[in-house]
Amino acid sequence: MEKIKVVVAGPRGRMGTEAVKLVMNTEEYELVGAIDYKNNGLKLSDVGFHSADAPIFTDIEECFNTVKPDVLVDLTTPEFGMYHAKTALLHGVRPVVGTTGFSDDQLKELERLCDDQKRGCIIAPNFALGAVLMMKFARLAGRYFQDVEIIELHHDQKLDAPSGTALKTAQMIAEERDYKEQGHPNEKETLSGARGANYEGMHIHSVRLPGLIAHQQVMFGSSGQTLSIRHDSYNRESFMSGVKLAVDSVMKLNVFVYGLENIIE
């Protein structure tokens, strides 16, 4: 059986470290390289990954031309994640992107590029299967409840707010519910930001605290009742079965997919 050749971008990061381990420990995968903005020419074993002899590249094109991967797993920053995903598609490499913080226009640009190149790409705001189910359950609940607030809670080193998961959840609920500006029509914030961000009238609240990893509660309300749907990731291993699912799935895709809920129907 031919192995799937994988490159990981962001290998020193909290998620990248786990992704490197996943690829190394998966029989059907071969870790052929890593992309970082430093340590060019070193091996992953030189920067603390035992027995990982994959080379590190700072130039993504050189990486792709040299090691010819099948899949790029990107866990970096929105700015570089976008550049990496575009470059991958132009080189015939299928991107699996966990990086969050892309704009709608950037997602559309990637979709167009997938169509042009006839190559699959998965953008997954959350790889944890429980979080994907939370989003699906929230979409279903949105059919029956008009009022919802999303509270996402993350570690305080997170760069983007709201989280990619919260934004995707709001987008999925919006597919089911009619637009509604929530709260009292005359409501006023006496302290700016008190009501959180507003997505089609739904409010999103971002909590950042040391000690947290990744958590979200979607809270629906109607007369005399509330419904709360909550997911908690207590470590970053929780995301790895979803990364594996995405890598396996993207190999069979020639289209753009935004969200793992489209894979686990």
Ligand SMILES: NC(=O)C1=CN([C@@H]2O[C@H](COP(=O)(O)OP(=O)(O)OC[C@H]3O[C@@H](n4cnc5c(N)ncnc54)[C@H](OP(=O)(O)O)[C@@H]3O)[C@@H](O)[C@H]2O)C=CC1
């Ligand atoms: N989809 C999902 O399930 C999940 C997604 N995420 C998302 O993944 C991304 C990474 O999160 P996390 O691992 O916590 O963040 P980290 O900051 O721990 O990791 C990001 C890594 O990328 C490195 N980096 C920055 N620029 C480049 C570049 N140009 N090329 C290669 N590497 C680069 C950083 O280096 P340095 O530290 O030196 O700047 C760092 O090592 C975020 O967007 C986050 O929201 C996180 C968890 C789950």
Ligand SMILES: O=C(O)C1=N[C@H](C(=O)O)C[C@H](O)C1
């Ligand atoms: O930065 C994180 O940590 C996470 N980011 C993703 C997001 O923005 O939704 C996924 C998960 O919540 C962890």
